[in-house]
Amino acid sequence: MESIINVFMNIRIQDIIDILIVAYVFNKLLFLIKETRAEQLIKGLIILLIIQKLSEWAQLYVVQFILKNTMTLGLVALLIVFQPELRRALEYIGRSKLFEQSLADVFEEERKRTFKEITKSVASLSRDRTGALIVMEKQTGLNEIISTGIKIDSLVSSELLLNIFIPNTPLHDGALVVRKNKIMAAGCILPLTENQKISKELGTRHRAALGVAEISDAVVIIVSEETGAISVAMDGKLNRFLDTNTLENILVEAFRPSNNQVLIKRRWRFNNEHKNKII
Structure with missing residues (x-):
């Protein structure tokens, strides 16, 4: 000693x-x-x-x-x-x-690259009216959901995202889960929302997105197969008919460090209230 x-x-x-x-x-x-x-x-x-x-x-x-x-x-x-x-x-x-x-700068650059790849693929899916469901994990772990799909564990790229959601392929009919800058799994099964007040025009894909947003802090991106409309589910609410620029801004705000969470929620509410598209 x-x-x-x-x-x-x-x-x-x-x-x-x-x-x-x-x-x-x-x-x-x-x-x-x-x-x-x-x-x-x-x-x-x-x-x-x-x-x-x-x-x-x-x-x-x-x-x-x-x-x-x-x-x-x-x-x-x-x-x-x-x-x-x-x-x-x-x-x-x-x-x-x-x-x-700094280390924070490296992570920030990687986050921005991931967001750009996602918005790029979502824009293409929207144009082609290809249905898609992308769950982006935040603080709440989604291992139970990941375990229901096929493990991928690959860096996010627009090319891979587009290939996963090609119609009539094994993984297209399910959710894809992103953790940080990696695609963890695809073809995952999500819980459906129990909210009985949502619009009847919404299908299973939107109901599943809301279901995850109600039980976790995940950000869920939906592309409608019928209309090609882009929506985001977060904090138990659904924001519909977004363009890709708005989508990217929402992702940047949602994944800022925790000391900005109040600002994120304010901007989220502001965006919803002025669009009047909360379901």
């Missing part, structure tokens, strides 16, 4: 700053290689390093010799094979984004 206290007593401010800088740079590098070929290769190198250390501890000299020389050649091969990735990384650092862009 005394030795641990002595270690903490000898830590300098410079040591703390040193650790924080290394941790920050390491975190940024992880973001650079995430979901690239380099990510898998680095995992392999880490496994080789662990095996090398284990062979050294177990005194397996032949295995250690082979791994040590393989690692030396492997580092040279890395520079050749991943030359394009290294060049992009250096360009990224040269643009000063590595240190200027």
Whole structure:
């Protein structure tokens, strides 16, 4: 116990700053290689390093010799094979984004990309009058709903969304669930609303959207198969006949950080009251 206290007593401010800088740079590098070929290769190198250390501890000299020389050649091969990735990384650092862009900015950019992909696909679905039901998860977990569909776990893209909702395909007749920037599952079954006062002209797709909006804080996007009209269900209410610009604005407002939730609800109510299209 005394030795641990002595270690903490000898830590300098410079040591703390040193650790924080290394941790920050390491975190940024992880973001650079995430979901690239380099990510898998680095995992392999880490496994080789662990095996090398284990062979050294177990005194397996032949295995250690082979791994040590393989690692030396492997580092040279890395520079050749991943030359394009290294060049992009250096360009990224040269643009000063590595240190200027905060983690919140990275998430915000990813959110905006996701919203644009969704609105782009919704616009196309609306033009073709292809029915669609997209559930966007917020704070309330939707694992029970996700488990009723087919798992996808893929980044959101307009091309994938359009392919999922093509008529007469296995996944088109159900809901698609989006968590953050990923499509988690498609062909999901949603609970229907128990509200008996909604318009009789609304079909199962709209009733299912309202059902989810009543039991969670999810934002649900609906494209009507009959009219191509775009609607959004949120906070147990349905806002119909939206254009894509309004849809994107609603998504941006709905997924702002929690300290802006009051503003979100005010704008949502304002939009509903002035359109007079609340069902």
